[in-house]
Amino acid sequence: MITMDDVIREGHPTLRLTAEEITFPLDSSVSKLAEDMLQFLIDSQNPETAEKYGLRAGVGIAAPQVDVSKRLIAVHVPSQNEETSEAELSSVMFNPKIMSHSVQQTCLPDGEGCLSVDREVSGYVPRHKRITVQYQDAEGIRHKIRLKDFPAIVVQHEIDHLNGVMFYDRINPNNPLALPDDIDVLGTTEA
Known part of the structure; x- marks a missing residue:
């Protein structure tokens, strides 16, 4: 089981590396890591389990965040529809790559957070x-999926980790609260 003690924090050199491509067939340690990463996200969103193990809620995690420099991410984005308890996106992705993207940009109204960053940014x-x-x-x-809005933000955040990029690297250093022209600020969704 992955806990917060397994998550490395900003400043750790692994977070700035470009992660290695994963080869197939998977070895058992990579396969287990993938399962554990997804389970961590599911557990972190369950209030009782999160409290019991001291987990911070997360919707995505990348292998470099648990000090494994491999191109592997897990995402578990809850549905915004209160009628269903199913996740909008729940997946483990090996060697994920953005093939195309919109010109239009979006962002979260309250900025982003990260399991590897213990401070407000x-x-x-x-x-x-x-x-x-x-x-x-x-x-x-191989699979190809199209994502938009919050799930797209989550996957981009995690793929950044595979390339040694932290979310705050993308904030305008001269004016962090300046919104780029024509950006769509998402509704009330939180990271």
């Missing part, structure tokens, strides 16, 4: 509003 983080992502599943089969 104010500022808007511009992201592509829509992306097409190609990735492989645990069997090595």
